[in-house]
Amino acid sequence: MRLERILLVNPPLSLTQVYGKYASGAPILPPLGFCYIAGVLLEQGFDVRLLDCAAERSDLAAVERAIRDFKPQMLGVTSTTVSFHCAKEVIALAKDVDPAIVTVLGGAHVSAVPRQTLEELAALDVGVYGEGELTIGELTRALAEGRSFDAILGICYRDGGRVRLNPPRPNAPDLDRFRVPARHLLKDLRLYSPNPLRGFSRSVSLISSRGCTFDCSYCDQSVFSRRWRGHSAGYVIEEIRALKNEWGFDFFSFEDDHFLINHARVAELCRRMIDEKLDIGWTCSARANSFTPELAALMKEAGCKIVFLGLESGSPRILQQIDKDITLAAAARGVELLAAQGILTYGAFMIGTPGETEVDTALTLEFALSLPLDAVSCFVYVPYPGTPLRELALKSGFVSDDWRDYSAHPTRLPFINAGASEERVLEQQREFYRRFYLRPSHIVRHLPNYLNRAFLPKAASMLWNFSLNHLGFRRAVSVRPFVAGEAAGGQRARAHT
Ligand code: B12
Structure with missing residues (x-):
């Protein structure tokens, strides 16, 4: 043709x-x-x-x-x-x-x-x-x-x-053979919103590695498999340099599943960011137990401002069931180590997993409150196709066969444990956010961030929505409509790592 x-x-x-x-x-x-x-x-x-x-x-x-x-x-x-x-x-x-x-x-x-x-x-x-x-x-x-x-x-x-x-294609062994993504075909890179922090003006996302070697059973690795490949430090530095010089970006969001799988590569990347005076800010996702104090210090010096951590649960039983391969003590040490370096931490948690009880969920909230985290997400578990945990979900309760129920924050849950109620799980999610964000100590600590001029309109909208969702006004007001041309974005919300 x-x-x-x-x-x-x-x-x-x-x-x-x-x-x-x-x-x-x-x-x-x-x-x-x-x-x-x-x-x-x-x-x-x-x-x-x-x-x-x-x-x-x-x-x-x-x-x-x-x-x-x-x-x-x-x-x-x-x-x-x-x-x-x-x-x-x-x-x-x-x-x-x-x-x-x-x-x-x-x-x-x-x-x-x-x-x-x-x-x-x-x-x-x-x-x-x-x-x-x-x-x-x-x-x-x-x-x-x-x-x-x-x-x-x-x-x-x-x-x-x-x-x-047809049979699957083995992943290409050398990622550097791929050209950097054709971002110039996107209509306007300003439409996208990995939020820059105070002191930065424009941010952009990039991928420095593909795949993850861990076996977390809720995570879908169908695209890149549980094998890991990284771009060389040189490739990543060149991509950053081009994004900085040609587009004016100064804040970089690494979207790798787990940025720290290869410490030597991260250390080289950080050293080059420092030696070549890139003068940028950046963020990444990683497992909480993957840091050493030396690496965290080097990351901080190279401009790392926030690390997203998939903490998932405060229940040792659930951590084991989802094959997270981490202890609560090790996860806590990681958060504390980053906080001690002055790197902000964002913890992603998950509730309503197969077999999870109210006690497990309460442990998760307690764990989140016990850590010096700067922000959290509380996702309700979603049984994505291709994930090992979906098999257990199918045996443990209701699993929706309507893909429209599979979203980040579903209102109709795609999975409900036998004997559990959807309303109760959603109430626990609301309670999680309320208890975490409405602590006076948290509000006082983060006031300067909310007063950032670039962030203020977004913070106001988030606060408004937060009040609607958590202070009981929601029933009187419909969900915000999808308005054409409206600017969107804000703080990150995800649960990948
Ligand atoms: C960055 C990211 C996000 C970003 C933005 C995503 C975006 N705009 O691309 C944000 C934070 C917004 C996000 C949100 C969510 N995400 Co997300 N996200 C990722 C992440 C970490 C990286 C995506 C990426 O850039 N990958 C790198 C590129 C190179 O890979 P790729 O996109 O898969 O594309 C390759 C192939 O798939 C294929 N391909 C893709 N499209 C096409 C099209 C054609 C025509 C062809 C030929 C090939 C092709 O070729 C590409 C190059 O090899 C992935 C995990 C991962 N490692 O991919 C999860 C992932 C995609 N997210 C996931 C989920 C669940 C979500 C959320 C529901 C999460 C949540 N709880 O908040 C939401 C839903 C968003 C949505 N719109 O669907 C799951 C998806 C599982 C599933 N079965 O759908 C993943 C796989 C994470 C996981 N391991 O579970 N996400």
């Missing part, structure tokens, strides 16, 4: 759909994986357009306009499980507008359940599962040359009336 124009669409998913009533403090980040894919396609010489509906606040009508104006021969869509229902709409729409468009879906959801995804979505021609760069290159070449797809690793596709699942 003649393959010249490729439209890439990140589906229209609003922050409210992802974060429910906690949307006002939630971040919008660039779809980096998609930008890597776009980079490969540009390098191959295709005319590529990228529509990030989530950030641009575009709806299906905008997707339809883009298809009619640009007339792509291929539509690429990215999706997690949370955005899968929107991806379905985009793909079905594209086929309605032009049945000849080849539709391709990549990302976390199709990577976890490739065959099921094609079976659920008749308008989808090809699912790319796992790392996408090499696969999309081969797929486009096969399409352009009219070759069959049967030798392309890492895809699931329709062959006549049958769905075929």
